[in-house]
Amino acid sequence: MQTRTFAEWMADVDAYVAGPAAAWAQQIETTGAVPQAVWQELNDRGYLRLAAPRDFGGFGLTFVEYLRLLERFAAMHGSMRVIVHVMNSLWRSLASKASLGQMERFVKPFIAGQLRATFTLTEPNSGSGADIKTTARREGDEYVVNGEKWMIIFSDVADYFLLFCRLEGTSGGEGTLALMVPRDAMGLQIEYMAPAMGVTGTQHGHLRLSNCRVPVANRLGEEGDGLEVAFRGFLDPSRTAIGMTCVGAAQRSLDLATEHALTRVTFGQPLAKRQVIQMWLAEMATDIAAARQLVLHAARKLDEGHSITVDASMAKMFATEMLQRVTDKALQIHGGPGYFQSSEIERLYRDARMQRFEEGTSEIQKMVIARDVLDKAKAARERRNRG
Template sequence: MSITAITADGRGSSVPDPEFRQILADVTAWVEGPGEAWAERIEADGVVPDALWDELVDRGFLALAAPRDLGGRGLSFVQWMGLMEVFSRSHASVRMIVHVVNGTWRAMNPFADDRQREQFVKPAVAGKLTVAFTLTEPGNGTGADITSTVRRDGDMYLLTGRKHLITFGVRCDYWLLFARLAGSIGKEGTVALLVDRETPGVVVEDTSQTMGVHGTDHATLRFEDAPVPVDQRLGEEGEGLAVALGGFLTPSRISVAMSCVGLAQRAQQLAVAYATRRVTFGKPLASRQAIAFQLAENEADIEAAKALTLTAARAWQDGEASAPALSSMAKLTAVDMLTRVTDKALQVHGGIGYWKSMPIERVYRDARAQRFEEGTNEIQKTVIARDLLRRAAALDLEP
């Protein structure tokens, strides 16, 4: 990884520790105060109102991770993970907004020219544009096998294909969309395009009715010869997957891992509070060894996942070759940890934890979504095994 690439990804910046601690205190106060009020409203109404987006923009929460030359706050990646840990204790849709907006610029910026940086990247960092990452398709995976195609017609690409499970795909201003040149195969034919939400030839289906993460919109998209200006292509033809995966996927997986840590901390907080105040047969639940041991196991589980996630974060921040595999290890470990912690936390509550009147019910429901975000556990294992076997082959290890 070159120094230029690291700078473009925002890995070369940080803020002084006193400034970071103040930001952390501000974020924590918001999550525990106004954030909880927003969570109740989202669960009641089923939508994230524009007023919440506006508040997040006004507080600067959507520009924390980007470097200062893009209009961001200039936090290092490890510092940003400290804030993601806190944001993830809030409502899942709040976490989703700050995670996506504070990360999408990483995919765009290294490949943007000066005009694109002014027109798209900086407004996205400022919260003036919402850009939806648009890779996943219904009939195949999310890599070199994408089937959405473009064909050149003068200064336009004509886009045809389908995308689904696109977060913010309904309310966005642009889709950061990945397709391939018609007739091409493999990654060499892929392109990355910024597609205007109002482009003709596009059908948007709102598919936001999910088990958890209420309020976040999701879309299925259909394109039929939809015209996209060639000058809205990021990078060169053949660099589409590099845009999608290079500067975005690795840090995003680490961020999701830290999201699991934060949500698990919230589940543990609720379980400890309930076990302390709930009295059965004259004793608080927390005094019973069976309950205390579950809480102890949760605490150890959370700290172990957090340590691995921070190791991956430092590796990516330093441009180490091990970062992609470590990001998958962190995500795999953290999501499995979250499953165990939320299950025990709900069990501590007993039957009452299953009721929507209890905060743990939402946490338990939202936790399940993390198993899919930025790749399933099976994908993470594939990445880890590929790296492990590649290193073994390089060393020519004998059995």
């Protein structure tokens, strides 16, 4: 496998984002579709397996290193950013409970780009966690699955859906399953949803499972391990990574706004001379710097082997809301011309809204954080009472 220094990776990614990726962005916005050639190019360049271990066929970058590259990738078109992010994240879920045989069937082909899978948790009539309603019952060597999933990304290209459901008659975290459901599974119907507000060309799907039959051999881990595969394997690092994609998109927005402020002349002087514009730029830069450090703090903890559930929620919550503030100010600095689709800031503004939904809303992150704050306070009170 090709060996590169981190500096070489950074230079390569910067050149790609400024060149080929910019050309792809124009084509995607014009056609409303992500060509298969984009997937192939990203895979051929090694961008879809940066974070995976070398033993699995990846390049073995640390999480911090990967996130520093992801910040650069986030300046790309939103759909291309999503491809890089998901493919560099989902292997953790697949590998977390995979048997040796499943490593060969699913994990290594996924990392190599020979197999595409997508995270399949969200449902129309429930949240994205322990209240999942899609059920399964075992019949011999198969599970019979019934339920619905929606807003499932890459539904048009996925070979497998990493689907989370529960055994019939169970509730909460009990009896949850992680199943690799093949695209051609009997009883699976895939309906494509309407185009989204942003991330043009990324197809989301509504999955309907009616007595859908899935081999028991496609279960990752044991019965009851489903939510652990979802949350420990994928969501914590993925939430942190989303935080860094917000940092990258916000930095690009700041760069565009700054350049516009320096070149746009009104009433005889550049916008950059206006004090209010200077104040906005200062606020934007500070917001970005704070989010970047919060994300890197969580990433360093993951590299050191610590749990980052709360840190990931903090990073995602702050960074996604930061991105809204920064893109709003950036669009305001651009004025009327920034509102038209010919403007890059217009696309960044639309794409930015998606991150607040990915891997749980800000409200979900706040629940995770508040629970930790209260648990620590209760523990401290109990220690005082014992003392």
